Every structure is written in structure tokens, then in C-alpha cells.
Amino acid sequence: MLRLSSLYRFPMKSAIGEPLQQARLDGLGLAGDRRWMLVDADNGRFLTQRAFSQMSQLSARWNDAGGLTLSAAGLPTLEVPLPDPDTHLRGTFVWGAPMHVPDAGDEAAEWLSGFLGKACRLVHVPDHRARDIPGSLLPEEKVGFADGYPLLLIGQASLDDLSKRVGRPLEMLRFRPNLVVEGSEAYAEDGWKRIRIGGIEFSVAKGCSRCILTTIDPATGERNADREPLTTLKTYREREGEVYFGQNLINRSAGVLEVGMEVEVLE
Structure with a gap:
């Protein structure tokens, strides 16, 4: 069974993330996020x-x-x-x-x-x-200060696979997701189009392109001299000059999420 294993809120863009057990969703994603x-x-x-x-x-x-x-x-x-x-x-x-x-x-x-x-x-x-979501034709699709979309999801197995390739454990927070899902195969989220968590449906909009920010240790603020994990990601996750890790989501309704909820892949 797929389940929601972690929830994170980032009240200020680029500041420390806040782990949550429960979070409310509104028209801009997680309430209070970015x-x-x-x-x-x-x-x-x-x-x-x-x-x-x-x-x-x-x-x-x-x-x-x-x-x-x-x-x-x-x-x-x-x-x-x-x-x-x-x-x-x-x-x-x-x-x-x-x-x-x-x-x-x-x-x-x-x-x-x-x-x-x-x-x-x-x-x-x-x-x-709030501003329009890039490329959206629906006036109700809005986003706050996030780079492009209201929510970011990463599979725990995807991070585990990347950590093995890099040769050391990597912190999930350096990728700054809102939702972490466990129970899937590595990178299974790449193929999802619609999912449901706790009765709330989400559209999977596009892959998340990654930048130099992922090379900063969230615990110390120091940049990794070897430019990991970006260096390794470029060897197998690069397309048309962009490196992808995680999926951007749009929630289709308001509601409440809680760690442990089942995640259903609808499409």
C-alpha cells in the first residue's frame, strides 16, 4: 500500500522547512506554505x-x-x-x-x-x-511564492535510490517536498497523472527541475564541494538540459492531509 509518510511546510521561500503531522489544503496548496x-x-x-x-x-x-x-x-x-x-x-x-x-x-x-x-x-x-500557475488556462489555478506549482511530491524510494548512487544518505529536506510517499518503486511518481490522498484529488502537473540549491546541506548551510546530488542526477535524470527529481502537483479541492493516509494512483 502507498502511504503519505511525511508532510512539510515552508512558510518562507528558501527558509527552514517545518515537518507536520497534519496540514490543511487551500486554493494555493498547503495552508501557510511559501x-x-x-x-x-x-x-x-x-x-x-x-x-x-x-x-x-x-x-x-x-x-x-x-x-x-x-x-x-x-x-x-x-x-x-x-x-x-x-x-x-x-x-x-x-x-x-x-x-x-x-x-x-x-x-x-x-x-x-x-x-x-x-x-x-x-x-x-x-x-x-497570488499569481497564475505557469501555462494554466484555468483562472482558478493559482500559486503563491513557490517556483511554479502549489505542491511538490517525492517518493521515498526515489531518494533511497539516489542516495545509493551518490554513496551516502541524503536528506529529503534538501529537495524541499511538501509530500513524501512510501511504498512505491523508485521514480514511480514519474508515471502518475492523478492521485488521491484522504479523499482529495491531485493532478500531477510536471516533473520538478532541480538546481544548485540541492547541493546545500540543510543542516549546516554549506555547499557540497562535489556538487552532489546534482552531479549524479545529471547522469540519469537529465532531459533537454534540465535535471528532474520529484513531481509538481495541483490539489483539486480543499481539505486536510495527515501522515499515514493511503495514497491511491487514479491514473
């Missing part, structure tokens, strides 16, 4: 571990009111309230898609600029300011 993002204070460009690997050591926990709790070694904890969705808007973009989203204020910006060593601002995406 609804916050750091942007360059000067030009609005979004900031991630690709350029600032220390973000892997930044804890940004979502709370029930939608706000954020920031913490990092050597810094006091900061509670950031949910900003007004329609004031203090700041222009930014995610992979070319323009967005106008509320700024979280000066206190959060000063805290995060001190942590990052670069002038930045913290922004939030309310539901009505």
Missing part, C-alpha cells in the same frame, strides 16, 4: 539559498493567525504580524511573473537584513494576490 518571501530592498528581486545559503539556517514558522515567527542563532525571536493585504504594496516577480504584494514592515526588514547581511524586505502573498 506565503512569505525575501526580496532585494532596491529592485524587488526575490532572494533564495541559490545566492544566500545562510537562509537554510533561518527559521520562519507560520502561526494560526497567518503571521510569522522568525528565529536564528544569535538573534532574538521576532513575531511578524500578517500585513494588511491591500496597503504598502511592493512590486516583485517570481521567475518573470510580476506581483504586487504587501510589505511586512521595517522591523522585520531590519531583523532580516541583519541576518542576511544585505538590505532586504519581507513580503507576504494574500490569496487574491
Whole structure:
């Protein structure tokens, strides 16, 4: 039997992931997932571990009111309230898609600029300011600050196979999935088109192309000198210049997921 073995939420794009036993799904994927993002204070460009690997050591926990709790070694904890969705808007973009989203204020910006060593601002995406999913023709298909799609799924067997090929155990969190499924064969998820978990249906949109971020150790923030696992993935998971690992999903309804739920492959 296939089962949901892990759930992860990433409240801030590129910050530490948050393991969950239960999670609510809304119109943008997991509630609270990638609804916050750091942007360059000067030009609005979004900031991630690709350029600032220390973000892997930044804890940004979502709370029930939608706000954020920031913490990092050597810094006091900061509670950031949910900003007004329609004031203090700041222009930014995610992979070319323009967005106008509320700024979280000066206190959060000063805290995060001190942590990052670069002038930045913290922004939030309310539901009505989400962007269209790339290539979608359906107006209701929206995504927040995730790279392209609301959810990412990886099979545990796929990671186990990759770890064997690399020659050392790899952490699932370096691939930043929302859903981990166990009980399938390695890379079985590549062939799925529709699945159901706990009564909620998901469309499997496309494979997830991977980047240099996967070479950052999530525990230390250090880049692997051998560029693993990207080096190994390129030997057998590369297509048309892109390296794929995991599958992007779109949830077709709201609901609740819980670790241990059965996963059904519908198509």
C-alpha cells in the first residue's frame, strides 16, 4: 500500500522547512506554505539559498493567525504580524511573473537584513494576490511564492535510490517536498497523472527541475564541494538540459492531509 509518510511546510521561500503531522489544503496548496518571501530592498528581486545559503539556517514558522515567527542563532525571536493585504504594496516577480504584494514592515526588514547581511524586505502573498500557475488556462489555478506549482511530491524510494548512487544518505529536506510517499518503486511518481490522498484529488502537473540549491546541506548551510546530488542526477535524470527529481502537483479541492493516509494512483 502507498502511504503519505511525511508532510512539510515552508512558510518562507528558501527558509527552514517545518515537518507536520497534519496540514490543511487551500486554493494555493498547503495552508501557510511559501506565503512569505525575501526580496532585494532596491529592485524587488526575490532572494533564495541559490545566492544566500545562510537562509537554510533561518527559521520562519507560520502561526494560526497567518503571521510569522522568525528565529536564528544569535538573534532574538521576532513575531511578524500578517500585513494588511491591500496597503504598502511592493512590486516583485517570481521567475518573470510580476506581483504586487504587501510589505511586512521595517522591523522585520531590519531583523532580516541583519541576518542576511544585505538590505532586504519581507513580503507576504494574500490569496487574491497570488499569481497564475505557469501555462494554466484555468483562472482558478493559482500559486503563491513557490517556483511554479502549489505542491511538490517525492517518493521515498526515489531518494533511497539516489542516495545509493551518490554513496551516502541524503536528506529529503534538501529537495524541499511538501509530500513524501512510501511504498512505491523508485521514480514511480514519474508515471502518475492523478492521485488521491484522504479523499482529495491531485493532478500531477510536471516533473520538478532541480538546481544548485540541492547541493546545500540543510543542516549546516554549506555547499557540497562535489556538487552532489546534482552531479549524479545529471547522469540519469537529465532531459533537454534540465535535471528532474520529484513531481509538481495541483490539489483539486480543499481539505486536510495527515501522515499515514493511503495514497491511491487514479491514473
